[in-house]
Amino acid sequence: xxxxxxxxxxxxxxxxxxxxxxxxxxxxxxxxxxxxxxxxxxxxxxxxxxxxxxxxxxxxxxxxxxxxxxxxxxxxxxxxxxxxxxxxxxxxxxxxxxxxxxxxxxxxxxxxxxxxxxxxxxxxxxxxxxxxxxxxxxxxxxxxxxxxxxxxxxxxxxxxxxxxxxxxxxxxxxxxxxxxxxxxxxxxxxxxxxxxxxxxxxxxxxxxxxxxxxxxxxxxxxxxxxxxxxxxxxxxxxxxxxxxxxxxxxxxxxxxxxxxxxxxxxxxxxxxxxxxxxxx
Amino acid sequence: xxxxxxxxxxxxxxxxxxxxxxxxxxxxxxxxxxxxxxxxxxxxxxxxxxxxxxxxxxxxxxxxxxxxxxxxxxxxxxxxxxxxxxxxxxxxxxxxxxxxxxxxxxxxxxxxxxxxxxxxxxxxxxxxxxxxxxxxx
Numbered sequence: 001x002x003x004x005x006x007x008x009x010x011x012x013x014x015x016x017x018x019x020x021x022x023x024x025x026x027x028x029x030x031x032x033x034x035x036x037x038x039x040x041x042x043x044x045x046x047x048x049x050x051x052x053x054x055x056x057x058x059x060x061x062x063x064x065x066x067x068x069x070x071x072x073x074x075x076x077x078x079x080x081x082x083x084x085x086x087x088x089x090x091x092x093x094x095x096x097x098x099x100x101x102x103x104x105x106x107x108x109x110x111x112x113x114x115x116x117x118x119x120x121x122x123x124x125x126x127x128x129x130x131x132x133x134x135x136x137x138x139x140x141x142x143x144x145x146x147x148x149x150x151x152x153x154x155x156x157x158x159x160x161x162x163x164x165x166x167x168x169x170x171x172x173x174x175x176x177x178x179x180x181x182x183x184x185x186x187x188x189x190x191x192x193x194x195x196x197x198x199x200x201x202x203x204x205x206x207x208x209x210x211x212x213x214x215x216x217x218x219x220x221x222x223x224x225x226x227x228x229x230x231x232x233x234x235x236x237x238x239x240x241x242x243x244x245x246x247x248x249x250x251x252x253x254x255x256x257x258x259x260x261x262x263x264x265x266x267x268x269x270x271x272x273x274x275x276x277x278x279x280x
Numbered sequence: 281x282x283x284x285x286x287x288x289x290x291x292x293x294x295x296x297x298x299x300x301x302x303x304x305x306x307x308x309x310x311x312x313x314x315x316x317x318x319x320x321x322x323x324x325x326x327x328x329x330x331x332x333x334x335x336x337x338x339x340x341x342x343x344x345x346x347x348x349x350x351x352x353x354x355x356x357x358x359x360x361x362x363x364x365x366x367x368x369x370x371x372x373x374x375x376x377x378x379x380x381x382x383x384x385x386x387x388x389x390x391x392x393x394x395x396x397x398x399x400x401x402x403x404x405x406x407x408x409x410x411x412x413x414x415x416x417x
């Protein structure tokens with residue numbers, strides 16, 4: 001399974017000289033499971049450039065997996081060129097809320113005054129799929145989703161193709177009310193999705209010092225990522241959802257800290273960098 | 281695809297985390313009526329450590345001594361607030377006499393409510409037990 005990072009920043013797009021190495025676009029990952037059409041994880045601002053690439057390629061069938069509908073994961077959808085083409089067949093998975101469907105929730109953003117065009121006017125054929133607690137197949141690749149700890153309905157994804165597993169848990173605070181060292185796995189948010197994945201892409205927004213005063217905001221620290229990775233026995237970890245206030249050098253220091261806490265070889269912990277290729 | 285390990289629904293994970301922070305006795309049951317957690321306050325109230333109750337159904341757990349109504353009559357499971365919530369998936373409340381040991385009972389106000397992760401997705405029951413009289417722990 002191959003892919004590419006199109007956006008790795010959390011919360012708000014953060015272009016500038018201090019964020020060049022790891023990028024300023026918000027969450028978006030392109031995946032190419034063998035034999036499958038393109039799968040996109042989240043529709044942050046990074047999806048704009050990916051959309052132009054897909055139009056150039058002539059791609060007409062697209063699978064978009066949204067983890068949740070906070071703006072930094074959805075704001076790129078309006079500038080995603082394929083949705084403005086009637087020949088596009090777009091399947092969107094994402095969490096419903098307890099009371100509103102996924103389509104209704106996306107339409108809240110995709111309508112005036114937040115956006116000039118209403119979702120119903122988009123020419124692409126869009127199908128919506130509730131990913132609150134699901135398992136499904138796309139062209140031989142297996143997908144699973146479950147709700148994870150983050151304010152509002154939010155899911156993580158486990159994607160398996162040809163025996164290789166990628167787990168995507170951006171925006172995740174599994175340590176909220178839990179002890180990641182001692183609690184049984186069944187009681188740890190996201191454990192089932194991440195267990196023994198070949199690659200875990202996980203929220204790493206804060207240092208432990210920054211976390212004080214940000215409990216419950218739905219994000220993890222370097223220490224918590226290391227604990228979660230150890231508990232779930234993953235092969236490799238990619239640190240994701242970089243804080244918009246963190247410059248590239250600070251991110252390097254956070255990666256070093258995760259490596260030290262995990263006690264593993266450096267190549268098992270990477271920072272998600274815009275433009276970087278993925279191989280699982 | 282290869283199955284990931286079983287994991288509790290997030291609603292139950294959050295309910296357990298919430299209950300673990302409370303000084304009020306809270307019990308958590310899954311959708312089948314199996315006790316999956318109770319907190320330290322519930323252990324103190326009932327005198328039974330969680331490790332003894334984990335995995336029991338509510339029926340089994342109460343097997344040592346059926347709760348009594350205020351007139352001293354045994355209350356069948358389906359008439360208890362907990363039974364009502366498990367069977368009907370509705371909130372319920374009531375006062376029962378809970379047996380602590382051979383000849384000691386505690387009056388307890390019970391409040392139980394169903395946990396729906398989504399409108400049609402019943403995942404379990406939360407039960408709050410409030411000791412009445414002077415014996416509140």
